Amino acid sequence: MFTYKEAVEWIHARLRLGIKPGLQRMHHLLAELGNPQERIKSVHIGGTNGKGSTVTYLRNILQEAGYSVGTFTSPYFERFNERISVNGQPIPDHDLISLVTIIKPIAEGMKDTEWGEPSEFEVITAMSMVYFAETAGPDLVLFEVGLGGRLDSTNVITPLVSVITSIGMDHMQFLGDTIEQISYEKAGIIKRGVPVVSGVSQPEARKVIEEAARRNESHVYQSGKDFHTRRDSVLNNGERFRYESSHHSAVYDISMMGAHQVQNAEIALKTAELLRSRDEITYTEAHLRAGLKSAYWPGRMELVSEKPAVILDGAHNPEGITALVTTIKERFSSKKVTILFSALKDKELKHMIRLLEEAASVISFTDFPFPRVAGADELFALSDHPRKQKAVDWQQYLDEKLRMAAEDEVLFITGSLYFLSEVKPVLLQKLENSRKNK
Structure with missing residues (x-):
């Protein structure tokens, strides 16, 4: 049995293994753990910017509607446990210790396999899936992509909705040095028959996402085409905007500053709409208003x-x-x-x-x-x-x-x-x- 400090040190020590794009290690690791990802209802959120804020808007809406919501995010701000949370409450120390006790021998036992040992991020991803499936049991989990999408360790799930917030020139040493190449990696989270919400602005990026969705027989709901926002006013501590889709038109306030936060909020609203249309959740207008207003994400303005x-x-x-x-x-x-x-x-x-x-x-x-x-x-x-x-x-x-x-x-x-x-x-x-x- 570890202490909390030893457990976290073991996880961080795996940074020496670097970033290991690819899903073979994850599939092997999760198979050894009983494939917990198959017992989780989830939303998968990728993109260059806006992932964390979109997660928090959607989480707050769902919580206001009475649902228990798991989140897997990175990095943490004050304490490692924040990365795996339920209703905003980080995983307890004793649960994190138990997960490391289970995963450590499996991870280290993979050293001599053709794939090698899992990286730090792969281990944390697997820990989150075991925790959500077997201990916490939230109604829904919001998984934030770590890097890219196609080969990211979170891309072992089949979500209810896939979200791509934005495309930008980042992590080019892993994802490529053109918008099209980066978009291809981000679009790798699109699964067969799973609807996609896109906040992507560049025409060339939209084209790549639409082609990936077409191959997977998935419908894309595109910001600026299938749903819209108009920024109404700048508030002292936040924004006011009008949201419109084929199902809905209303004015909302958010407490995070910047036009980009309006886009993140609209993506969360559209994702909630899709979850409701698939009979996965129900909510009222009051839940939307309160959820958006109360949403807060550390380190974003x-x-x-x-x-x-x-x-x-x-x-x-x-x-x-x-x-x-x-x-x-x-x-x-x-x-x-x-x-x-x-x-x-x-x-x-x-x-x-x-x-x-x-x-x-x-x-x-x-x-x-x-x-x-x-x-x-x-x-x-x-x-x-x-x-x-x-x-x-x-x-x-x-x-x-x-x-x-x-x-x-x-x-x-x-x-x-x-x-x-x-x-x-x-x-x-x-x-x-x-x-x-x-």
């Missing part, structure tokens, strides 16, 4: 402090950065915008920094302990901003900012989601200490 103003946003690729910059220009054009940025080496760093410079009064670069992180010096050298800085120690930088921030200043902490997960608990503690000392 998350206001963690009002005075001083500090916002976390996990914009970790060009599309995410573009959405962040658009929101900054819409909402904070009269403010002094200070940005603290850290990212991984395999991103389009120069392009992302150029975009951030459009919105920044001051931009600071830092790094954190992580295998693929770009150094603060490297990021600094890529910037041409007249007021660029290096924050060698980001914790010391935050101490100074929290103490010295101007009245009209807003600090945005952005970049890698792994960076934000390091920053958030430290930042919350610093804010709490600051309040106590006043």
Whole structure:
């Protein structure tokens, strides 16, 4: 029997195996575990950006309607257990320990097979499926794709609905360097006869998805064609929009900021519609309103402090950065915008920094302990901003900012989601200490 710390350390130690695209190991591992994925009702959510927010909108709608909802997401923000949750409550430590006890000998026993040992993500995916099928038993599980889709370890399920939120240029070393190639990988989650909800905007990406759906005799419900939204107004803390489909027309409020969050919310609404049309769920208009309004996802335009103003946003690729910059220009054009940025080496760093410079009064670069992180010096050298800085120690930088921030200043902490997960608990503690000392 493990301690909790030992169990998590064993999982993380599997990062040394790297990313292993392919499904053979997963099928073998799950067969050894009794194929738990076959006993789960699920929705599969892929795409470049918007997966986590779409998951949380849909989860909150379903919870408001009285359903128990499992979620499998990544990465975590404050605690590893968040990745496997039911109704927003992370898996208990004792259940996680039990799962590692079961899976460890099977995983290590695969070392000499033709497929080799499963990776960290494969192990966590398998753990979630055993937990949902055999312990927690939620009514429905929302599985977020980890990387791509076609060869992602979550792609062993046959869901009730497949969702593709968006297509962007990310993870190109694994997925290809054109929109068509990346779309092909994302469309790999489409299953025979399973309806598809798409928020994809590019014509060439839509074409790839439609062709994959046609091969699988699946119907595609496309944003902008089969369902629509119109952004009505920008709220102090959120958005108001009108949603329209062949079945439904109504105005909703959400509490997450940005036009991109309206798109994520509309995808969740359409997915709920399809689940109801298949007699999998029922809900009322009140459930939709309350679910969308209460939805919150950490690290997505998350206001963690009002005075001083500090916002976390996990914009970790060009599309995410573009959405962040658009929101900054819409909402904070009269403010002094200070940005603290850290990212991984395999991103389009120069392009992302150029975009951030459009919105920044001051931009600071830092790094954190992580295998693929770009150094603060490297990021600094890529910037041409007249007021660029290096924050060698980001914790010391935050101490100074929290103490010295101007009245009209807003600090945005952005970049890698792994960076934000390091920053958030430290930042919350610093804010709490600051309040106590006043």
